[in-house]
Amino acid sequence: EAGVAQSPRYKIIEKRQSVAFWCNPISGHATLYWYQQILGQGPKLLIQFQNNGVVDDSQLPKDRFSAERLKGVDSTLKIQPAKLEDSAVYLCASSFGQGLEAFFGQGTRLTVV
Amino acid sequence: QQQVKQSPQSLIVQKGGIPIINCAYENTAFDYFPWYQQFPGKGPALLIAIRPDVSEKKEGRFTISFNKSAKQFSLHIMDSQPGDSATYFCAAVLDGNEKLTFGTGTRLTIIP
DSSP, X not given: OOOOEEEOSEEEXXXXXXXXXXXXXXTTOOEEEEEXXXXXXXXXXXXXXXXXXXXXXXXXXXXXXXXXXXXXXXXXXEESSOOXXXXXXXXXXXXXXXXXXXXXXXXXXXXXX | OOOEEEEOSEEEEETTOOOEEEXXXXXXXXXXXXXXXXXXXXXXXXXXXXXXXXXXXXXXXXXXXXXXXXXXXXXXXXXXXXXXXXXXXXXEEETTTOOEEEOOOEEEEEEO
């Protein structure tokens, strides 16, 4: 089966600019996650969707980050405006829902300069 | 209460040795404990997982030991190989919402 697709793979932007990341989960997976992984740390959950509804966005900095999951399939994560500390790998993952195994994409490495 | 503490931060083991990575948690509502393996430039991939009603689980060379009373679990890699060199993350899932909380990671290096 095809894995979780993310794009772009790399992005370099200046601070205060905006950026968007895209994720296409595994077909049929109801749960979609966005994680932020700062270099040398474990992934930190930003937002979790069940179909197109938000389950948990408690750690999403809502003043600058937003995410949506259109029609319960693809998802986009946006940062506006970006800060230097947003430099990280942004990982998208999906799971069937009840199965609990989350499959991760390769991530988007964001560098804010 | 949502934290998962992982140690050591890095580990170097000779080929054939048995690296052990330890994790501890506080929240007794966690009910699923997966381990993820991450190679540079890749996303984490599920390696093995355990539920708290089981004290040990083996899959190939990978074993999870689980101590429910101590709220600790560990990963053992038997007959370690250089190809096992990667970063390993323990994680815990909260009963009911499938939220994955990761540990801080262990960078494992297996030297020939």
